[in-house]
Amino acid sequence: MPPCSVRPVDETSRTREAVRVYIDSAEQRDWQRLGDLLTEDMVYEMPQSRERIRGRSAFIQFNREYPGDWHLQARRIVADGRHAAAWIDARVTTEHQDACVWFELSDDGLITRVVDYWPESYDPPPGREHLVERW
Amino acid sequence: MPPCSVRPVDETSRTREAVRVYIDSAEQRDWQRLGDLLTEDMVYEMPQSRERIRGRSAFIQFNREYPGDWHLQARRIVADGRHAAAWIDARVTTEHQDACVWFELSDDGLITRVVDYWPESYDPPPGREHLVERW
Numbered sequence: 001m002p003p004c005s006v007r008p009v010d011e012t013s014r015t016r017e018a019v020r021v022y023i024d025s026a027e028q029r030d031w032q033r034l035g036d037l038l039t040e041d042m043v044y045e046m047p048q049s050r051e052r053i054r055g056r057s058a059f060i061q062f063n064r065e066y067p068g069d070w071h072l073q074a075r076r077i078v079a080d081g082r083h084a085a086a087w088i089d090a091r092v093t094t095e096h097q098d099a100c101v102w103f104e105l106s107d108d109g110l111i112t113r114v115v116d117y118w119p120e121s122y123d124p125p126p127g128r129e130h131l132v133e134r135w
Numbered sequence: 136m137p138p139c140s141v142r143p144v145d146e147t148s149r150t151r152e153a154v155r156v157y158i159d160s161a162e163q164r165d166w167q168r169l170g171d172l173l174t175e176d177m178v179y180e181m182p183q184s185r186e187r188i189r190g191r192s193a194f195i196q197f198n199r200e201y202p203g204d205w206h207l208q209a210r211r212i213v214a215d216g217r218h219a220a221a222w223i224d225a226r227v228t229t230e231h232q233d234a235c236v237w238f239e240l241s242d243d244g245l246i247t248r249v250v251d252y253w254p255e256s257y258d259p260p261p262g263r264e265h266l267v268e269r270w
Binding site for chain 1: 181182183185186187189193196197200202213214218219222233237252253255256258259266267268269270
């Protein structure tokens with residue numbers, strides 16, 4: 001152990017890099033590279049629709065088959081030990097949507113769980129106009 | 136600087152603790168403690184409704200006035216230098232909704248920007264039943 005009162009960031013750096021490559025390899029449709037980041041028994045969840053995909057193979061197929069000319073770009077990656085979150089700018093042709101994605105990594109630095117949120121636009125409820133500005 | 140090739144985690148630990156207290160003090164309606172975490176010119180954004188609140192004072196008022204018997208619990212906090220993300224379990228009486236919240240901190244460890252996403256439930260689109268299970 002290094003003689004300093006800090007947690008080694010090797011694990012955090014490895015996690016951050018795995019998430020960076022996850023987004024980039026999906027954007028590039030490089031399924032081999034994406035698959036190499038994942039444990040074989042990884043689990044992917046979309047809590048908004050209560051959908052779960054089990055296993056690397058099904059998850060890669062899900063991405064391969066996902067319709068539309070979709071594009072992903074990281075707005076921010078936050079890594080912390082074996083956990084991370086990614087704030088993603090997703091576009092399908094001219095439609096834009098942000099995603100919030102939560103990651104868990106295995107002992108050996110592979111992604112073992114991904115939880116994806118796709119928040120939709122909504123109209124602000126009444127009663128807070130005195131506090132907010134719109135953009 | 137400590138003699139090791141790692142980034143000191145003091146900043147990350149401070150960020151993680153600020154986010155923990157942010158959630159806890161909101162849950163406790165301890166507005167003084169919540170305000171003490173924030174820069175005076177902090178900005179709060181809800182991209183789904185394109186709403187922005189400028190300043191600690193208006194942000195505290197927004198929380199004070201927020202209707203319903205709401206409760207917040209951290210599911211996960213991920214901190215990374217001056218950035219963090221929180222995955223929050225929010226409840227209003229029996230209604231449950233997850234939130235994804237992104238934080239930026241100032242030089243002196245105060246929260247200076249908060250971006251809140253409130254993803255809603257949706258029905259899964261057709262065409263992926265062969266890959267997913269529901270819960």
